[in-house]
Amino acid sequence: MVMAQSLFLQLKADAPDCQIDVLAPAWTFGLLERMPEVRRAIAMPLTHGQLGLLERVKLGKQLRSERYSHSIVLPNSWKSALVPFFANIATRTGYVGECRWGLLNDARKLDKSLLTMTVQRFVALGHAKKAELPTPYLSPLLSVSPEQRQAVLDKFAIKLPANILALCPGAEYGEAKRWPSSHFAELAKEKLNQGWQVCLFGSTKDQAIASEINHLSSNACIDFTGRTSLAEAVDLLSVASAVVSNDSGLMHVAAALDLPVIALYGSSDPGFTPPLTAKAKIVSLNLPCSPCFQRTCPLGHTDCLHRIKPGHILELLPS
Numbered sequence: 001m002v003m004a005q006s007l008f009l010q011l012k013a014d015a016p017d018c019q020i021d022v023l024a025p026a027w028t029f030g031l032l033e034r035m036p037e038v039r040r041a042i043a044m045p046l047t048h049g050q051l052g053l054l055e056r057v058k059l060g061k062q063l064r065s066e067r068y069s070h071s072i073v074l075p076n077s078w079k080s081a082l083v084p085f086f087a088n089i090a091t092r093t094g095y096v097g098e099c100r101w102g103l104l105n106d107a108r109k110l111d112k113s114l115l116t117m118t119v120q121r122f123v124a125l126g127h128a129k130k131a132e133l134p135t136p137y138l139s140p141l142l143s144v145s146p147e148q149r150q151a152v153l154d155k156f157a158i159k160l161p162a163n164i165l166a167l168c169p170g171a172e173y174g175e176a177k178r179w180p181s182s183h184f185a186e187l188a189k190e191k192l193n194q195g196w197q198v199c200l201f202g203s204t205k206d207q208a209i210a211s212e213i214n215h216l217s218s219n220a221c222i223d224f225t226g227r228t229s230l231a232e233a234v235d236l237l238s239v240a241s242a243v244v245s246n247d248s249g250l251m252h253v254a255a256a257l258d259l260p261v262i263a264l265y266g267s268s269d270p271g272f273t274p275p276l277t278a279k280a281k282i283v284s285l286n287l288p289c290s291p292c293f294q295r296t297c298p299l300g301h302t303d304c305l306h307r308i309k310p311g312h313i314l315e316l317l318p319s
Helices: 004-014 026-032 053-066 079-086 118-124 146-155 181-193 204-216 230-237 249-256 310-316
Strands: 020-024 038-043 070-073 091-095 106-108 164-168 197-200 242-246 261-264 280-283
Touching: 004 020, 004 118, 020 026, 026 038, 026 230, 053 079, 070 079, 079 091, 146 230, 164 181, 164 249, 181 197, 181 204, 181 310, 197 204, 230 249, 242 249, 249 261, 261 310, 280 310
Parallel strands: 020 038, 070 091, 091 106, 164 197, 164 242, 242 261, 261 280
Antiparallel strands: none
């Protein structure tokens, strides 16, 4: 969703008066509400992987009254193209994906060798089919108001110190994308000794990892994992002085907040889904075995991450 904002920004740059509505899972609304380009977020009632054919037909028919002139379908699945089709949207753009001829009437063939980054593939769908690609893209930029920021600080009773280090130790995809907890803890201890406040961010799935990091750091960190909504996590992250993160959704959020980000890459490819900000520093050892794109290390050692030492990351952070 963060990378999709580059498409929204491009659409607005090309046609400032266009109105952009986004059909997406309700849990992403905290991001969409911080994208000024988006007029309205519409909840997709089905979860990932659900076909729900009747629900998709019903939703499409409900949206007919909006009289949308154009839809852009970012997922490549067959089912994701059903709602625009049944909404009778005149132009339905997307990549061919799962044989979507007919459902899409502006179907594009994706040249992965030309469009090597996810953000490039999204933005390309906002241009005419014969446009020269790849085109420059605008970096995502989430907007957090002073009122939103103060509200979340008040809720969690946070008083801002001079410097805050945000650590994002989770990675939904699997352990081959996660820097070791002991490394995060060593980094946290060093910054705490320098007078920084260290905060841990993530979902409920990251609580065990965050708890371990905090335990190894003498419980001196503020642990927000599993305690915030996505919107609250965005607003809290916005006050950070620097962020250290695995390749994860929160890494992209931090980048879109225009924060100094140190992005740690193991099994994934920083060339495919990099943090989209000039303030990011990408750390990847580029071992012969990586990127392997596996959830767990097929060699059993995860050297691509274990061999990134906390001291190196410390040198990249402001003192």
